[in-house]
Amino acid sequence: MQKISQLINELNEEQQKAISHDGISLVFAGAGSGKTRTLIYKLANVLLNGFDPDKVVALTFTNKAAQEMSQRAFELVRGFTQNKRSKFGVFVGTFHSWGARFLRKEVSSTLTIYDTEDSLKLIKGILKEIDYDLDPKFVAETISSAKNRLGTPEALLESDFSNASLHAEIWKIYEKKLREQNAFDFDDLLLCSLKMLLDNPELKKKYQYHYVLVDEFQDTNLPQYLLVKTLIEKNKNLFVVGDDYQSIYGFRGTNYRNILELENDFPKLQTFILGRNYRSTQKIVESANHLILNNKFQKHKNLWTKNKPGENLDILEAYNGDDEAEMVSSIIADLLSPIGKARRVEASDIAILYRMNFLSRALEEKFLVKKIPYKIYGGVHFYQRKEIKDLLAYIRILDNPRDLISLKRAINMPPRGIGLKSQEKFFALGVDNIERLLVNGAQFKGIENFIKIYSHLKKLANESPPITEFLKNLVDAVRYLEYIKEDYDRILNISELISVASKFDDMEFKDAFQEFLNLASLWQAHDEIDTNDKIKLMSIHLSKGLEFKNVFVVGVEEGIFPHHKSMNGDLFSENSDLEEERRLAYVAITRAKEKVYLSYTKRRKQWGKFIDVIPSRFISELPIEYTNRKINNFTA
8 A cells, every 4th residue: 555655745845735634625726736636646645544435525527527536546545445336435526426326315216317408398398388488498597597596486586587476487397397207407416415414414414524525616606515514514624626716607606706715614724725837838827827917806826837938929810700710720730730750739739719619610611621630529418419318218217217308208219100299198198107107198109119118128127237238229129220320420429328338337237227327417518528639629618627738719809708798797896707707718828738829800700790809808918028919920
């Protein structure tokens, strides 16, 4: 077993102090300061100090981060303990995956997790029932926003929100239907878990952890913050890592002040600052420092580095959007051109970031012409693709016999001659249990065929085969490959789904079923970013936590970045959206290791007409001595 002293000696002085302290620890970790490494070493240190792994939990915001933390911490403490399911007994996962496991254990092992699309379908059905013409997406966002602020339908009624009474009514019906179908939406995974813990002292006592570790603490919302406080109420061992400079998800209800509220809630809290940046050049680090100092409502810290000075940041001025795409693609083509036998820069070392997704269009056209390999992230992610959702619907109805949303998807997919009118009559029978519904509705055209498939799959599940075998049988039973014919991309997606499931083949079938469904329900677009040799195009929000040698930020103009909505409120308020936009710019710049390019245009097309635009204020907030201004590829 690796000695604790050896473990600590692998860290710098700031990191050593942070991981050596027990109690409530707040670690401000600047961009590129070894935050992940510090958190992983702290987890290993906790285990090597004898804390019960079953009473230790580490919470993150992406599955990808959770997998990395789990694997790396296990390697550090190899031989400490063995646990087939989670390797070393510690739960490492997202807040939502913790909530899902809690509810499966304390409420129902067969619950269904409704993702955004499922929730939207449920709300569409409610609006149709009560005959109201409202935008279902707006209703869903209203309910979710209120939930993440611990609101209730009753509180919404008392607010000055437009159509409050109608939204409150829809909300109540929505919650009732979720419970009838033994389903929980994403927000409920946290809210219901928190409410159960607060309402039941014995249950809360059961879930008092010896140690809780939290990554990206600045991105927590109110329910997440209260959940953490509840889980450490007895033992008060908490290690949180974050950076208020990188709080960029206010639109989701996150509150960067949570990282500061700890000081008020826990007077004995110890604060540690990781200020040394290992990622970027001195000019990038100092430019980012200079920019963020324009935010008035931050706990300012100095990021520093021992890295080389590096190159200046290039400011690219283009005439219009097509000109901007030409400038950026030409620079990239030059970076990719070979020197001798090797490229100057690999495609995977380049990222193009943008505040608004429409900016990718002109770039894509240029990349195709110049034969530059690229990939866009943030579109329809793997588990939202139609063929994946179709197959998962069958698994979900077998797991939860009250999941009518999944039944509505599966019953005629692939098409088996059950028309819309037959489906409406079938679901109008008003039975909330799928098996009783199938028996009562057997007379409807096409339902008999579905019943045979359902019965076959249920029998197969009862035989508890490896989950990959079950999935292959499912694809055959519903004749899905015949349905998609020779659509090679979709066939590969189904193959990938089975490959993912193979991770759970060594588990009991029931456990594998639920773990697989949890993974599919809680996956995020961020989890799919790979290292293939292609240029990465993505939103700045999606880039957080990543790093690249060369970073291009396009569309750095007033109205785009900062976003026009951020300039309408009180610019001098603590809750100013403009300050969050500036934090977003800070995140974008600090993704780069070696070189940053910021581009803007003089004219931009809107609704088919050109309008004059001006460069973003963020450009003028950079230190002028660290920038080069280039116009149409010629230095100004």
